[in-house]
Amino acid sequence: MIKSRFLLRALGALVLTAAMVLHSGCLAVAAGAAGAGTVAYVRGELRASLDQNFDRTVHATERAIEDLKFAKISEKQDALVAVIVARTAEDKKIEIKVSSASAAQTKVQIRVAVFGDEALSQRILEKIRANL
Numbered sequence: 001m002i003k004s005r006f007l008l009r010a011l012g013a014l015v016l017t018a019a020m021v022l023h024s025g026c027l028a029v030a031a032g033a034a035g036a037g038t039v040a041y042v043r044g045e046l047r048a049s050l051d052q053n054f055d056r057t058v059h060a061t062e063r064a065i066e067d068l069k070f071a072k073i074s075e076k077q078d079a080l081v082a083v084i085v086a087r088t089a090e091d092k093k094i095e096i097k098v099s100s101a102s103a104a105q106t107k108v109q110i111r112v113a114v115f116g117d118e119a120l121s122q123r124i125l126e127k128i129r130a131n132l
Contacts, residue, residue, distance in 0.1 A: 037105075039125070044116025048108045048125055052132050054100035057108065058082045061096055064127035070094060092117070094124065 037049035050057055058077065061084060065072055070086040073093075077083075082098045097109040108128065110121040 041116075041118050041121065044111060044114075046108075046110040046116075046118065046121035046125060048110075049101065050106045050108060050129070050132070051104060052106055053104060054080070054082075054098065054106050056132060057106040057128070058098050060128045060131035061098055061108070063131040064124060065096075067127050067131070068124065088120075092120075094120075096124070 037051055039046065039048045041047075052060070061082070062072075062075075065084065065086050070088055073085040073087055075082065075084045080100045084096045084098075086094045086096075088094065092113045095111045097107075099107045099109075101107050108125065110124050112120045112124075
């Protein structure tokens, strides 16, 4: 009787965990070294926290777009948020949003196409970090 209850609870927990993973979409989280910030890939969007000020991160993002030879389509910016839209040679739309989290920290969100491309998003983030 006790063994049956344990197995039933374990199976229920497994089903619940599987449902949560399937419902939440793709989720990969990596915490970098101290001061490097965090990175998460959720539902087709790469989200990162960078330990840099807003203006420097926006400039690094613009340089990354140039370095990767993407065609910049548009850029909107105010004192707290910048949104840069570009296209790859394969005509994939890339949208990068840079937001000021504090005076010394910035949030970056990268989406490639409609459903996302984790590998390309990671490569763009690497270029942004290289330009900081």
